[in-house]
Amino acid sequence: MKYSLSLRRAVLLAVAGASLHGAAARAQESASSAPVVGTRPAMNALTSQPDPSAQQAASGAAGAGDAQGDVSELMQMIRDSKLVELRTTYNGSYGASLFFYPQEMTYYVALFQDRHFWRVIKSQDDVRAEAIYAGFVKQTVQLADIEIHRTELQAQKAFLDRVIALSEDRAKRLQADLDVARTQQAQVNDHQRAVQGEAVTLRAEKERAQAQLRELQRQVQQLQRQTEAGLPGTR
Incomplete structure (x- = not known):
């Protein structure tokens, strides 16, 4: 049984070594371009963002070479195309993200925010690595809740702002129409009053003219009778 396990391990290491050799050859062919791992953002664009106090303590306790942690190690391995991205x-x-380093059968589990790595855990136990990855995923869900809620609130506010702007524009248009209608109504009322006043004046002038005509007709009849006085009447 021990011999079988040793043989299996040797085979896995041989396969991993062959895969790594092929990957190294491909990396040499495209050494001028960094690998693009992941989609948003590209993994090779991520940077470390260590806690300032922890960074100062590390730099004071050891030299630059000794202070390199798992985050820096992961970043360098990504740049060197040594890792296989299993999940993100x-x-x-x-x-x-969950990465795999075939040469050493090692898993790297990374947690990042925006464009910065936050935590990196490495392990040769695939079950433990998967569990850590699942925990990190759950953590991202919890951490992103407020961001997602903020995004929804921003969208709702932007939508309400647009509705308010449209409503204000509609109100301005209606107010403008109402102002025009009121102005026109006032002009119509003034015109009606003017026409009514002219009608009253014309009616009075008409009545005076009719009275004058009646008086003139009466005078004409009277003068006609006087003119014809003493003349024989006609039958």
Whole structure:
């Protein structure tokens, strides 16, 4: 049984070594271009963002070579195309990734926010690596909740702002129409009053003219009778 396990391990290492050799050859052919791992953002574009106090403590306790942690190691391995990206999950600006280093049969689990690595855990136990990755994914869900809620609130506010702007524009248009209608109505009322006043004046002038005509007709009849006085009447 021990011999079988040793043989299996030797075979896995041989396969991993062959895969790594092929990957190294391909990396040499395209050494001028960095590998693009992941989609949003590209893994090779991520940077470390260590805690300032932890960075100062590390730099004071050891030299630059000794202070390199798992984050820097992971970044360098990504740049050197040594890792296989197995899984990546994004939630808001947070993300979690599971990488595999075939040469040493090692898993790297990374948690990042925006464009910065946050935590990196490496393990040769695939079950533990998967569990850590699942925990990181769950953490990104929890951390991104407020971001997602903020995004929804921003969208709702932007929508309400547009509705308000449209409503204000509609109100301005209606107010303008109402102002025009009121102005026109006032002009119509003034015109009606003017026409009514002219009608009253014309009616009075008409009545005076009719009275004058009646008086003139009466005078004409009277003068006619006087003129014809003493003349024989006609039958």
